[in-house]
Amino acid sequence: MTLVEATWVERDGILRSPALSSLGLVGGFTTRALGSMAGGVFPLDEQERNRRALAARLGFDRVVRLKQVHGDRVVHADAVTDPWLEADAMWTATPGLLLGVAAADCVPILIADPDGPVGAAHAGWQGTSKRIAVALVSALVDEGADPARLVASIGPSIGPCCYVIDDERAAVIRQRLGPDSADLLFAGADGRPVFDLWSANVQQLEQAGVRVVERCDLCTQSGGADVWSYRGAKGTNGTGLGIIGRPRS
Ligand SMILES: [Zn+2]
Known part of the structure; x- marks a missing residue:
């Protein structure tokens, strides 16, 4: 597997994945400059306006979102998808749809078949320890994608x-990931456990057969x-969107 690190660049308020851009796709993460995109702190109509503006600016019909529940369910999004399917990952083969997973500190995982479907997953400690990245790759493979052709960006x-966690959470992660957790959980500066979400998802994507993984490292x-x-003083609990989509040609 080829791991490409720390390559994302910001343009027009969006952090963008060069690996996905090079495939003619839009793949990235919205910044605070575009406003909050989801969540309960800011007015819902304001956030909907922000999402519509995002889709319009990128040339997409609309943003498809999920009711995210920190699980491992993957659903298919198409032009008529109910915008509130309960799941934490989705895929589409429809150009013009922009998949958007809400995230602030959780990991947005974006995956594309260069000539086929694209998918997005929301992976916090729960989704990561439930291997949602593997579930998303499986869903794409079920649609005919060859894992060796998939490009993933974290x-x-x-x-x-x-990312310091408590001992109880670390125990759950250890139990779910088994021996795979060995290099992903370690003692931080104050002795409390740290969970390396980035390496965990790289590991899972590699295990699922993905050959090219790009990692933002931000x-x-x-x-x-x-x-x-x-966390911390930055922001006031707004939420960004990890986005991926194939523009209408
Ligand atoms: Zn940090």
Whole structure:
């Protein structure tokens, strides 16, 4: 597997994945400059306006969203998808639809078949320990994608620099991931456990047979970018969107 690190670039208020851009796709993560895109803190109509403006600016018909529940369910999004299917990952083969997973500190995982469907997953500690990245790859493969042709990009999230968890959560992760958790959980500066969400998802994508994985390596808490975070003083609990879609040709 080829791991491409720290390549994302910001343009027009969107952090963008060069790997996905090079395939003619839009893949990225919205910054605070475009406003909050989801969540309960800002007015819902304001956030809907922000999403419509995002879709319009990128040349898409609309943003498809999920009712995210920190699970591992993957659903198909098409032109008539109910915007509130309960799931944490989705895929589409329809150009003009922009898939948007809400995230502040959770990991947006974006995956594309260069000539076929694209998918997005929302992976916090729950989704990651439930291997949602593997579930999304499986869904794409079921649609005819060859895992060896898939390109995956891991967007900004809380990084191993900052993601300190408690012992109970670490125990759940260890139990779910088994021996795979060995290199992903380690003691941080104050002795409390740290969970490396980025490496965990790289590992899962590799295990699922994906050959090219790009990793943004930008921490939403300490990385200095203008992104929402639920932790620390930065932002006030707005939420960004990890986005992927194939423009209408
Ligand atoms: Zn950090």
